[in-house]
Each structure stands twice: as C-alpha cells, then as structure tokens.
Amino acid sequence: MKMVNITIDGINMQVPEGTTILEAARQANIRIPTLCFLKDINEIGACRMCVVEVKGARALQAACVYPVAEGLEIKTNSDKVRRARKVTLELILSNHDRECLTCVRSNNCELQKLSKELNIRDIRYKGEQTEHDIDDLSLSIVRNNNKCILCRRCVSVCQNVQTVSVLETVNRGFNTKIGTAFDIPLANTPCVNCGQCIAVCPVGAIYEKSDIEKVWDAINDPDKYVVVQTAPAVRVSIGEAFGMPLGSRPTGKMVTALKMLGFDKVFDTDTAADLTIMEEGTELMHRIQNGGKLPLITSCCPGWIKFCEHNYPDFLDNLSTCKSPHEMFGAVLKTYYAKKMNIDPAKMVVVSIMPCTAKKFEAGRPELSAAGYPDVEYVLTTRELAQMIDEAGIDFVNLEDSTFDDPIGEASGAGVIFGATGGVMEAALRTVADILSGESLPVEKIEYTEVRGVEGIKEAQIEVGGKVIRACVAHGLGNAREVLDRIRAGEAEYDFIEIMACPGGCVNGGGQIIQPSEVRSWIDLIVERTKAIYAEDRSMPIRKSHENPYIKKLYDEYYGEPGSEKAHHDLHTTYQQRANYPLDN
Amino acid sequence: MGSSSCSCSVADEKLLKLQKIIEENRNKKGALIHVLHEAQTIYGYLPIEVQKVVAEGMGVPLAEVYGVVTFYAQFSLKPKGQYKISVCLGTACYVKGANLVLQKLDEELGISVGDCTNELRFSPESCRCIVACGLAPVITINEDVYGRLSPNDVPNILAKYKE
Numbered sequence: 001m002k003m004v005n006i007t008i009d010g011i012n013m014q015v016p017e018g019t020t021i022l023e024a025a026r027q028a029n030i031r032i033p034t035l036c037f038l039k040d041i042n043e044i045g046a047c048r049m050c051v052v053e054v055k056g057a058r059a060l061q062a063a064c065v066y067p068v069a070e071g072l073e074i075k076t077n078s079d080k081v082r083r084a085r086k087v088t089l090e091l092i093l094s095n096h097d098r099e100c101l102t103c104v105r106s107n108n109c110e111l112q113k114l115s116k117e118l119n120i121r122d123i124r125y126k127g128e129q130t131e132h133d134i135d136d137l138s139l140s141i142v143r144n145n146n147k148c149i150l151c152r153r154c155v156s157v158c159q160n161v162q163t164v165s166v167l168e169t170v171n172r173g174f175n176t177k178i179g180t181a182f183d184i185p186l187a188n189t190p191c192v193n194c195g196q197c198i199a200v201c202p203v204g205a206i207y208e209k210s211d212i213e214k215v216w217d218a219i220n221d222p223d224k225y226v227v228v229q230t231a232p233a234v235r236v237s238i239g240e241a242f243g244m245p246l247g248s249r250p251t252g253k254m255v256t257a258l259k260m261l262g263f264d265k266v267f268d269t270d271t272a273a274d275l276t277i278m279e280e281g282t283e284l285m286h287r288i289q290n291g292g293k294l295p296l297i298t299s300c301c302p303g304w305i306k307f308c309e310h311n312y313p314d315f316l317d318n319l320s321t322c323k324s325p326h327e328m329f330g331a332v333l334k335t336y337y338a339k340k341m342n343i344d345p346a347k348m349v350v351v352s353i354m355p356c357t358a359k360k361f362e363a364g365r366p367e368l369s370a371a372g373y374p375d376v377e378y379v380l381t382t383r384e385l386a387q388m389i390d391e392a393g394i395d396f397v398n399l400e401d402s403t404f405d406d407p408i409g410e411a412s413g414a415g416v417i418f419g420a421t422g423g424v425m426e427a428a429l430r431t432v433a434d435i436l437s438g439e440s441l442p443v444e445k446i447e448y449t450e451v452r453g454v455e456g457i458k459e460a461q462i463e464v465g466g467k468v469i470r471a472c473v474a475h476g477l478g479n480a481r482e483v484l485d486r487i488r489a490g491e492a493e494y495d496f497i498e499i500m501a502c503p504g505g506c507v508n509g510g511g512q513i514i515q516p517s518e519v520r521s522w523i524d525l526i527v528e529r530t531k532a533i534y535a536e537d538r539s540m541p542i543r544k545s546h547e548n549p550y551i552k553k554l555y556d557e558y559y560g561e562p563g564s565e566k567a568h569h570d571l572h573t574t575y576q577q578r579a580n581y582p583l584d585n
Numbered sequence: 586m587g588s589s590s591c592s593c594s595v596a597d598e599k600l601l602k603l604q605k606i607i608e609e610n611r612n613k614k615g616a617l618i619h620v621l622h623e624a625q626t627i628y629g630y631l632p633i634e635v636q637k638v639v640a641e642g643m644g645v646p647l648a649e650v651y652g653v654v655t656f657y658a659q660f661s662l663k664p665k666g667q668y669k670i671s672v673c674l675g676t677a678c679y680v681k682g683a684n685l686v687l688q689k690l691d692e693e694l695g696i697s698v699g700d701c702t703n704e705l706r707f708s709p710e711s712c713r714c715i716v717a718c719g720l721a722p723v724i725t726i727n728e729d730v731y732g733r734l735s736p737n738d739v740p741n742i743l744a745k746y747k748e
C-alpha cells in the first residue's frame with residue numbers, strides 16, 4: 001500500500017493513498033460532521049455536510065468521498081467551511097418537519113445532534129415546505145417523508161444490501177422524495193419488513209408501527225393474563241438505550257424491568273428456540289434419511305420467509321415447516337401451558353419482545369393460530385421495550401438481576417445463539433450430531449466455529465454422526481439471493497441452509513437500538529453484539545437443545561415426540577406465493 | 586394492457602412490439618432509458634402495466650423504473666390527449682391574467698394541468714413564454730395560437746375542437 005503525506009489543520013501525517021479525507025481526519029482525532037454518510041452502505045457525497053477546504057481546489061470538497069493524494073493540504077474548520085456547513089444545514093432544516101418534541105427519534109437523531117453542534121439558532125430560509133402523507137398501512141414499517149432529509153441511506157440498504165429494492169428516489173428538483181413505485185403503500189409492495197431502512201435512517205422518517213399502547217392496555221386489563229417473551233438478541237442491545245457500552249448483556253436487569261412493567265409472566269424465547277431445534281433437527285434427519293426435499297432451509301426469520309414467498313416461490317417446499325421460535329412459544333403457551341395452568345387461552349395475551357420489525361407482520365399471519373387465537377398478539381421491538389421502561393420511570397442501569405419465570409424458564413446455550421448468524425445451524429448440528437452418533441458429544445466438540453463469523457456467505461462440510469452435511473449460512477438478503485440463484489443455476493448443492501434477512505442475523509435486526517453513523521461506521525455492531533451472544537452461550541449450564549429438561553418434559557407430557565401429529569398442528573406452518581405488487585395475480 | 590380505448594388485438598400488437606424492443610436491449614448497459622422512450626412512443630405514456638413489463642423484461646426493480654420515469658421530464662405517467670393545450674404563464678401573460686384563463690380552462694375541462702380528459706381529447710399544460718407577448722395572455726392548442734384572451738373566450742375555443 002502506497003503511503004502519502006498530507007496535512008490536516010496543520011497536522012502532518014502519513015496515510016494510505018486513497019483514504020478519504022474523513023477517515024484520515026479521524027486518525028488525527030479531528031471530527032468532521034457528516035449526515036448522509038454511512039460507511040460501506042451509503043458513500044455518495046449527497047448532503048455536503050462534511051465539506052472541507054482543499055488547497056488548490058476551487059470549491060469546497062465533500063470529505064466523505066474525497067480520496068487523499070500526496071501533498072494534500074486540508075482545512076476542516078476554517079470560517080468558510082463553518083459557514084458553508086451552516087448554510088447547508090439550514091437549507092435542509094428549512095424543509096424539515098421540526099417537531100422534535102413528538103418525534104420518535106428525539107435524542108437519538110443525527111440531524112438534531114448536528115443542529116446543536118453547529119449552533120443553529122435561527123433558520124434564515126423560509127421556503128415552501130413539501131407536505132407528504134404518512135404511509136402507515138404496513139404492520140411493521142411507517143414512513144413519514146416530512147422528516148426525510150434525502151440522505152438515501154434507506155434506498156441503499158434496501159437495494160444494495162437486501163436487494164428488495166422497493167424504495168427509490170423519485171421525482172426531481174424540489175419534488176424529489178423517497179418513495180415506492182407509483183406511491184403504492186409499502187404494505188402492498190414486496191417489502192419484507194426487515195426494518196434495515198429504519199436502522200440506517202438518521203432521523204425519524206422511518207420507524208416501526210408501534211404497539212406500545214395496545215400492550216399497556218392489555219397489562220392494565222385485569223381480565224387478561226399477559227405473558228411476555230424475549231428473543232435472544234434483545235438482551236445484547238437493550239442496554240445501549242440506557243448508555244451501557246456495546247456488547248453488554250444485562251439479561252437479568254431486562255427480566256426485572258419486564259416484571260416491573262406488570263407482565264404476569266416473563267419467559268425466554270430461547271426455550272422455544274430449543275423446541276424449534278428439536279422439530280427442525282428431526283425434519284432435517286427425516287429429509288436426509290427418507291430422500292425428502294433438500295436443501296432444508298431454516299424458517300425462523302419472517303423477513304426471509306416473505307422474501308422467499310415473493311421472489312423464490314420455487315423454494316417454498318425447501319423451507320422448514322417449523323414456525324419461528326416466538327410463534328412456537330405462543331402456540332405452546334395457548335395450548336399446553338394454558339391447560340396446565342388452567343388459564344382460558346381467550347384471556348391470554350402473548351407479547352414478544354423482538355430485535356425485529358418483520359415479526360410484527362408475521363404475528364398478523366392468520367395461519368399462525370394453533371389454539372384458534374393468534375399465537376402471538378403483539379410484537380414489540382427492542383426500542384419499544386426501552387421506550388416502555390423509560391415511560392415507567394425505571395432506572396434500568398441500577399436494577400437488580402432476576403431470572404426468567406418457570407416452568408418454561410430455562411433455555412440452553414443452543415437457544416441463545418439463534419440471535420447470531422450461523423446460530424440456528426450450529427444449534428441444530430449440536431442436536432443432530434448427538435442423535436445420529438447416539439452419544440453426548442463433549443463440550444469441545446460442539447462449537448461449530450466454521451459457521452460463525454461475519455462473512456456474508458459461509459459454507460462448510462460438516463461430519464455429524466458419520467454423515468457429511470453440506471451446510472451453508474447466508475445473512476443479508478442480497479447474500480441469500482446469491483445462494484439461491486447459484487442453486488437454481490445448478491452451481492451449488494447443499495443439504496441444510498440457514499438464512500437470516502438481516503446482515504449479521506438478529507443481533508443486527510431492524511428492531512434493535514439504533515446506533516448513529518458515527519458509531520456504526522467505525523465499530524462493527526454485529527461483532528460486538530455477537531460476542532455477547534456467544535459469551536451468554538458459554539455461561540449456560542446446558543448447551544444443547546435436546547438436553548434442556550423443560551423441552552424433554554414438554555414432549556413427555558404433551559407432544560410425544562418431535563414431528564408428532566400434535567406437534568405438527570401446533571408448531572408447524574405453511575407458506576404461500578405472494579404477489580409483488582397489487583396487479584400481479 | 587395499454588390504454589382503455591384499445592381493442593385486445595391492438596393491445597397485443599403493442600405488447601409484442603415492446604417485448605421485441607426489450608429483447609434487443611436486455612443485456613445492453615444503460616438501455617433502460619432507451620427502452621422506456623420506445624415504450625412511450627408505442628403507448629403514448631407509461632402506466633404501471635407498461636412499467637411492469639419493462640421492469641420484468643429488463644430485470645430491473647419496478648421502483649427503479651419508476652424512479653427513472655419520474656426523474657426525466659420527457660416521460661409521462663398519464664396519457665396525452667389529442668389536443669395539447671399550452672397556457673403561457675410567462676411574465677407578460679401572467680400580468681394580463683393568464684392564471685384566470687387557466688382557472689377557467691380547468692373548470693371547463695373538469696381536470697387540472699398535467700391530466701387528460703377521459704375521452705383522451707384535451708391535455709392542458711402550462712408553459713413558459715412562447716414569445717408572443719404582444720398577444721398576452723396566450724394559449725396554444727396544438728399548432729393554433731389564441732391571444733388577448735379573457736376567461737370567457739375559453740368555452741367557445743374549446744367547442745371548436747369538440748366535433
């Protein structure tokens with residue numbers, strides 16, 4: 001790598017040629033404000049918030065996209081630069097709905113922060129303001145273009161990372177906006193509800209459809225028995241909302257907070273993840289042993305499921321018929337548990353706290369209702385939980401720990417790693433290996449590190465119990481598309497594939513606490529949160545799903561064995577091809 | 586497929602033509618705009634049905650096609666009428682009450698600028714100075730120019746094109 005000499009604000013330094021001014025400045029501990037920039041996802045130099053003076057250049061240059069060359073002299077905080085940034089920001093603000101007080105992103109908004117930093121006290125431009133309708137017809141995603149600053153991060157993530165491509169910049173000039181084809185509501189497009197657009201939006205222009213009020217109502221209804229469950233990935237992000245460092249896992253505090261909010265029972269979705277493994281592992285073994293449809297593809301991610309229904313209907317038979325873990329849990333609660341505890345399932349309300357927006361849509365699928373009621377009534381994101389904790393005045397950081405409720409309380413480490421890419425695969429392998437080999441493999445043999453890690457597509461040939469399983473793990477729908485296209489073209493063959501819609505899996509789900517570009521661009525959220533997931537796995541006394549005593553009991557008392565008729569009725573589901581836009585039929 | 590006034594066989598013919606153009610351009614880089622242009626020539630405008638054929642044929646997301654169509658002024662999402670009415674809103678015309686003429690026009694046609702009447706007869710549009718300022722306010726209907734208008738002249742002028 002060729003190094004070049006540059007000067008930033010009088011500091012001489014050496015950096016690799018081609019480094020952007022923004023990155024070089026960071027190395028010199030100089031912060032340049034940015035707005036549209038999000039590393040690796042949106043590097044398009046659109047907003048001009050990051051302008052700097054480059055000696056010899058006539059105009060100011062956008063630091064986020066300007067590559068350094070030998071001898072470059074840069075000024076990042078001259079009067080000219082400061083004024084230019086202020087004008088740019090005031091122009092953006094002049095066409096922005098500035099109701100911060102009632103905005104979902106207040107206090108976690110990149111635009112608000114910038115206005116404070118750049119000392120904006122008055123907006124000198126009073127131009128015409130565009131007015132947009134709010135699109136809130138989707139069960140998962142709300143779009144409010146009145147808050148949009150046209151940074152295009154959502155478009156980039158939807159098109160380039162997810163390859164769903166329902167968001168686009170439309171119209172021109174003053175009428176430019178982020179929209180869908182023909183302004184069709186997101187609910188009627190092939191949007192998969194992954195919420196990655198929410199996670200990257202710097203402002204409050206995209207957010208989840210909130211179910212907080214409905215959950216408060218249920219909690220306050222004395223007739224209702226309100227049960228809450230939390231997904232594995234929630235515990236490794238929730239702390240961020242309360243100023244805890246990335247990678248914290250305040251599981252015990254989270255449970256305490258949930259109890260304080262007034263839920264009747266607090267359960268761990270991980271337990272259901274163990275159940276999923278029993279069912280899915282059995283399905284895999286059956287398909288391998290009886291010449292069934294392969295590859296088997298995991299079904300715990302509703303973002304991926306909808307993507308498949310829209311774009312790869314020819315793979316619907318490859319999908320595992322297992323419901324996703326939280327839906328399985330809902331089904332168990334309203335059947336087995338209701339009976340056992342003598343609770344009328346009609347009075348039971350199941351709330352799932354998820355790192356995910358796609359699960360809001362999933363909960364509305366009519367086919368997911370084992371006991372004649374929805375398996376899960378409401379899905380709240382990690383962010384919504386943090387909001388409720390705030391609303392209740394709970395001092396999260398200083399809470400004592402408590403543990404999940406029995407009898408469906410304990411989970412195995414296998415259930416926990418569901419939250420990370422490769423986790424479902426690994427959990428399944430732990431169980432399948434034991435069953436096929438007829439022995440209980442020791443701890444040092446159950447960490448399948450080849451399926452872990454942040455690489456977009458991971459492949460491995462794994463020997464379990466004398467059989468070689470050709471495995472593939474893909475996360476991010478662009479990667480999923482690549483794998484499926486290869487299979488369609490006959491270029492690849494697998495037995496078992498794990499697909500998660502969100503890059504990194506659920507730890508980086510669209511419902512997690514939002515980290516601004518300034519953090520996300522330089523620290524890998526996925527790595528930090530994933531470390532916490534595997535630490536939690538290692539801290540668990542039981543690390544394989546089939547060794548979870550509660551799961552054993554559930555089969556002994558109720559379902560008989562994995563894949564039984566009863567299990568099929570309650571724990572499995574069906575899929576359907578979906579139209580991409582209303583006119584397709 | 587296509588505009589409502591078409592009979593089926595004509596619609597099929599148009600579709601075949603469009604598909605042929607897509608076929609020829611499918612693997613060419615940057616051909617989307619060209620294909621859309623041809624599609625507009627065939628259909629007169631680019632409704633969702635046509636954009637979907639282009640999107641699927643070219644292997645491009647519908648949202649992207651729509652983004653391109655709405656970016657370039659040359660493309661239209663709405664059908665164009667047989668008679669294009671341009672109302673000059675240049676300074677001279679404006680000062681002489683062009684907006685009142687426009688208002689009357691909208692009233693008479695029951696639609697507003699950019700739309701097209703149901704029977705596909707009239708599409709009113711506003712335009713910049715057409716250098717006939719001496720006649721302000723001015724409208725043109727296809728090639729015909731009408732000047733020194735008052736709003737009351739509008740019904741009579743339209744009547745001429747309704748035969």
Ligand code: SF4
Pocket residue numbers: 141157158162164165166167190191192193194195196197198
């Ligand atoms: S939720 Fe996912 S698929 Fe839907 S618009 Fe956002 S990024 Fe695209």
Ligand code: SF4
Pocket residue numbers: 147148149150151152153154155178197200201202203205206
């Ligand atoms: S919706 Fe958000 S992410 Fe998308 S362009 Fe607007 S401000 Fe940027």
Ligand code: SF4
Pocket residue numbers: 193194300301302303304355356357358359500501502505506507508509510511
């Ligand atoms: S990867 Fe996880 S968070 Fe993302 S859509 Fe799928 S289930 Fe939801």
Ligand code: FES
Pocket residue numbers: 033034035036037044045046047048049050051062063064065
């Ligand atoms: S142009 Fe650099 S941050 Fe937007």
Ligand code: FES
Pocket residue numbers: 673674675676677678679713714715716717718719721722723
């Ligand atoms: S202003 Fe209307 S013709 Fe010149």
